[in-house]
Amino acid sequence: MALQSKLFRGDPNLEAAAMSDPAHITLGARGDHVGKIQQALVALDGARLSIDRIYGPLTAAAVRAYKRARDIVDRRRQTQADDIVGIMTMAVLDKEMLAKEKVPTGPVRIDPVLPEARPSPPSRGRLLLAFSIDVNFPVFPNGAPQTVRLESRTTGSFEIINGSSGTVRCTNVVPGGFADALKTALMFDPAEPSFIPQSRLNPVRRGPNANRPFESGGTFRVTSDRFTVQVDALMPGTAFIDASTATSANRVTLEVRAPKIVGLPVFSPPTKTRAGSRFISSADSEPNLSGRNEGRPVGPKGTGRKINIFGSGETPGFEDYTSDLGFSAFTIAKDGRPEDGTNANTALRPWTEDSDPNIGIKTGEASDICIRDSRVLPVTTKVLQRIAGPGCRITFSGTDRSTEAIANLKAAFPNVKPSEETANSLVLELP
Secondary structure: OOOOOOOOOOOHHHHHHOOOHHHOEOOOOEOHHHHHHHHHHHHHHOOOOOOOOEOOHHHHHHHHHHHHHHOOOOOOOOOOOOOOEOHHHHHHHHHHHHHHHOOOOOOOEEEEEEOOOEOOOOOOOOOOOOOOOOOOOEOOHHHOOEEEEEEOOEEEEEEEEOOOOOEEEEEEEOOOHHHHHOOOEEEEOOOOOOEEOOOOOOOEEOHHHOOOOOOOOOEEEOOOOEEEEEEEEOOOEEEEEEEEOOOOEEEEEEEEEOOOOOOOOOOOOOOOEOOOOOOEEOOOOOOOOOOOOOOOEOOOOOOOEEEEEOOOOOOOOOEEEEOOHHHOEEEEEOOOOOOOOOOEEEEEOOEOOOOOOOOOOOOOOEEEEEEEOOOOOHHHHHHHHHHEEEEEEEEEEOOOOHHHHHHHHHHHOOOOOOOEEEOOEEEEEOO
């Protein structure tokens, strides 16, 4: 009798194996017909196989396990299940696949288990990234993609529903900056024993998958209708979790963000100004966490939030932030060696544009802004224009690229006359 399931019917090799002993499929076979057997073993028995169309040892072991579980044994010739796909095995595989194909499963879903999903926040004019996945009709619950937020260095759990025989993958969107060298998120199957997630910045595999590289944030074959994956949130940025089958697709947007900095040591604010300045500290001013004393704001207004852009504990009383998500991760060199991300400690600072109102900076909220020894590019001036409140004092002091930074700041606030300006510093007080 001809094969009935959509997966098997019409395939000459499988039709022959279902009818004739000489056409049985054995170890070493290759081709699309082997791939279909692998798909069936994944869908029906939860076999952990790559659909590589090669009848190798792992496929043979999965066939043997499938036959053993169903007692598919030709008692005339053998006493226990073997790894040959013959007449009896094809009959059972075809019957079970036909029954499974008749069950309506609905579109694939991605259900966040931890943390819970939240509505996508309104855009602040940020770039929305287009995407493509395996099929052309993504299905989103409630008509919109889900957004899930994870704090850096935490782990989330997601359940893939109705995704059997499909694929789930995590794709990192590199925001630029130091994060170029690192991953935003790394997905793994907690049941995969060959994966050792102990090195979160440089993940490795062990065992038979040792030479299989991670593709962006990781890709897995979905082996059951309720398949759980976990995602390590690493460096701040955005990642996508895409699940797709032959008939549907879904996506979750994963926002990885740095927490707000709390618990820094308390230092006295600087009071000594350098020669000829009323606003900028001298080299022998009071100590701070970074040890760099010159160039800090003296006598800030303090009527609103005091924000230090790109700094790290260098300005007492100021909150450390980044205006560029790609530089939310930064390095602290060890032993004086270069800060290349491999021999340095990685630290985090929150993003001014974070959609979490407890972390991001509200429009017009800053009364004092400090930038030291950093480039001032359009992404930063746009932030300054937004967060600076009436009367806000912006203090820049630098050594490298000062000419460019000062020019960009003056261009961003063309109607503000500098309160103080030198070759490497600028103070602007907004009206």
